[in-house]
Amino acid sequence: MGTLQGKVALVTGSARNIGRAIALGLAAQGAHIVVNARRSREDVEAVAADIRSAGGSADVIMADLGEASQVKGLFAEIKDKHGKLDILVNNAAVRRETPLANISAAEWRIVMSSILDASFFCSQAAASMMPDGGRIISMGGLSAHTGASNRAHVVAAKAGLVGLTKALAMELAPRHITVNLVAPGRIDTNREKTGAPNPTHHSGHNSPLGMQGSPEDVTAMVVHLAGPGGQYITGQTIHVNGGIYLP
Template structure:
């Protein structure tokens, strides 16, 4: 059974954690006792609000800023988090952009932008964090995938490909990191009620409009966050290389 403070004394970095699922994950890990590095690229004010919320509840947090698609920036992100909080035990690769563009109109630059943030970002962050995760003795990497990586979706070839890539990366690293006591898992959220910004994501995904989970509601960011907390904690040390779906029964793996 998971205790209320099962992550006490551990340090986590959550990429893209100023809002929505990332924010919920940062708050959940902090509630469990972890010191949390809240990462943003541009949303400094929103990220600072998450840090303030954690600290107001008695937790320890720091804001780190940088582009996860930039190798030098990623090294600085991980170093800043580790220096401020005293190491790194948990990495959550959540940063993503989720645009909709018909494949015939999908420019290579947009393809690369999505790939760079979702898949390259997870590679870069995990590579930079690896020495500290290995020193942890109970390191955990949780990649945030997506339902469409398993069902497909029109107008989202770049997002689907990138998220599917995270599944493959999860499996490969779970095998490679096992002898360093690092677990690597992927959480694939389904239809989660998040505040999507039309300017950056195109608003509500078209494939959401015609579907409803069997449980009769969309998930909340906290539904995903609680699963991430479990995977990062001591009760999940025998669980690695898995993709776990949180979708209210919309897709049965």
């Protein structure tokens, strides 16, 4: 029996990479997983299938989380199917690299809505149906603390999550709902292994451990925060970065 047996968890943006690893990790502890993405239905169906083949339980709900109406529909479906949501992992994001002079108003809004708006909408909806003792965990980023060229919109959105986390932690504390932010450092993901251009915002940031992290390293922290061991941790930004950044 896992530590999350009987819990229902939504992992947004869980089609690939860190989101996929988190979904699998929470499922391994017994949680039923709602796998979510905006467009990648084939990928999220594959994640749900992997969970089921390992003996876990999962279903798929597609939604664009930057749209408040779609978030409302997503959570209505979760409530109809499961009656509650115990764990929310705000992982969905758009990660663009664009020089300041070239960031259009449209691109600014796309990035802000996919990261900050989506996390707010989902946290607001989750809190209304989450039992006391629930967990809200958002995924931040190293660049929100170090700065980064060509990422003004992403850095601003991720930094906004720090404030949102603190505010929600205080407001939801009377219900023992913990709210935390996990900030990964350099993580070895599929995006960096495919033909897509490698991200450059972490160039020059080398871990003292001499290695990149894996999605499973991030997952381990999320699973801890979601479980019994995380009950006295709230309002925190927890860095999983191998020592690249020491706050």
